[in-house]
Amino acid sequence: VSGTRYLILAEGFSGDPHYGKTMRGVLRYRRDDVVAILDSTRAGEAEDGVPVVGSVDDALPLEPNTALVGVATQGGRFPPAWMEILRTCLARGLHVENGLHVFLSDIPELRELAARNGAEIRDLRRPPQDLSTATGANLEVPSTIVLTVGSDCAIGKMTVSLELDLEARRRGVESVFVPTGQTGIAIAGWGIAVDAVVADFIAGAAEQLVVEGAARGGELLWVEGQGALLHPVYSGVTLGLYHGSVPHLLVLCHQAGQTEIEGAGGGPHRIPPLSELVELHERIALPARPARVAAVALNTRQLGEGEARSALAAAEDETGLPADDPVRFGAERLTEAVLSAEKG
């Protein structure tokens, strides 16, 4: 990872909060590695202090060495304008990192262009070749393992893991963030998109990740959660990741005020009360690795500050657990809760 100088490809979407998850994540957690953002519709502006350029060539004076697909395109596919950008990047010798569902290295033209120009195409969602079913090696990992779980997708599980990892490292803990999705992989420079592996291998992929996290020196591992245990579409990934990563502790993430799972058909899909979610997550742990919820992370971005404080107090009352919004109010309290649960 070190030495990476990113040009973030965000054509048409650099200002879009919904499609720009990878761009925003990398800007927040790897700001120093980003030299420019490409979006011809905003050329000349800046985002988070990073210059927005109108073309690949306009970025070259800033010496990027890697182009990162930073936004989701419609259906995860690459329309002609995007293909032209990707061709130019490879022709200029830039590596290309891509976390969308379509694998760029499956496109012969791009693969040849990369080979000819000494560039690499890295499809972040492509599963490694050596996956297998879980073996039990996960239970021998000596680290303390903390998994973020939640009431829905896209409510901030990755962000909570990253914020608590940062805070633990600030406190001198040998702490490692373990990425399980494309944005986490782009941020950390390693990992496996567990939702892209063959179903039989979900737990095996999670096992491989915690083994690697320990090998990277993590005495405390923050495993990025995926989906939700009662999500009608993604619960299989959630439980496989849970059982395969064998966490000791869980941080339960919830968007304050949300009562239904969003974007899933056939609903409404009601979210149970927090106290029920805490119990259900503890009940479904493997008997060989009991897990308990150490804290509740509330995403309060849609609330005013007073309402946010009230929501946190209500969550604490209901669950008897420390609750906080680590993005809004800092990660100290939740990190403290996990570190003291670890000792307890």
Add this chain to the structure above:
Amino acid sequence: VSGTRYLILAEGFSGDPHYGKTMRGVLRYRRDDVVAILDSTRAGEAEDGVPVVGSVDDALPLEPNTALVGVATQGGRFPPAWMEILRTCLARGLHVENGLHVFLSDIPELRELAARNGAEIRDLRRPPQDLSTATGANLEVPSTIVLTVGSDCAIGKMTVSLELDLEARRRGVESVFVPTGQTGIAIAGWGIAVDAVVADFIAGAAEQLVVEGAARGGELLWVEGQGALLHPVYSGVTLGLYHGSVPHLLVLCHQAGQTEIEGAGGGPHRIPPLSELVELHERIALPARPARVAAVALNTRQLGEGEARSALAAAEDETGLPADDPVRFGAERLTEAVLSAEKG
């Protein structure tokens, strides 16, 4: 399916109870479609009244039209002797059905041989191309959906689904068995191996299966369960199948006397008491489709008859649910339990 005349390929393993799951399943539930079994180590014998032959050519007078890979080979791969058998089958114009992990249609030599002789290679575990994430169409299926769940893999979930389906049809119910693994697919002639799909699509595959089961006229659908909710390796598949098939009722399967999950590393992996398993399975249902356990199916094959009766009585006492071994004592009682739960 109709018109299929199977030559079951079982070279070296036709007498092996562990490796012969597919052969035994097809012999039990599609006996009339089997004309011969190939196993040169037992040529001249018979299995369940079906002649065992020593070579493909010896089977030809019996006019098979399809060769079914009926046993698991070491590591799911095909050693040279097997390749020779497969080549001969295709050269004689037999279709080949294969449920092992290695896909035969990926082997160019076999693919060419098949094309040249008008034969088809059907890899039963190969996921269909048109899979997607679950859409909610499952919740609109008008059928009553019954899923077998269990305390471990390989304890008879498929068999229970098949036996109860047979009994329901005997009673005149428009009942359909919904196959989710290779043996079930070989028996029913359709289905998806849900453990072989991309993790994101587990629930989507299960949804597609119940939609198809209803389209096949099933007013009562018996979905073949996979894995176990607390299995350290396969739980992701189990929960994705559960939430994607949106069952109204569950039949909990357990091998009498078994206290630990078998064959998973890092254990012991304790099996909780039946009453806890009942509650956990009901708790983890989607709020949009509550499910309850209608009956307990005990596999008592390792017990004497007196012990088996005691185990069934103990299971009934513990859970308050009807319990029986449908293979040993007939499927009437459990089918009755499901049909009356459906009405209740």
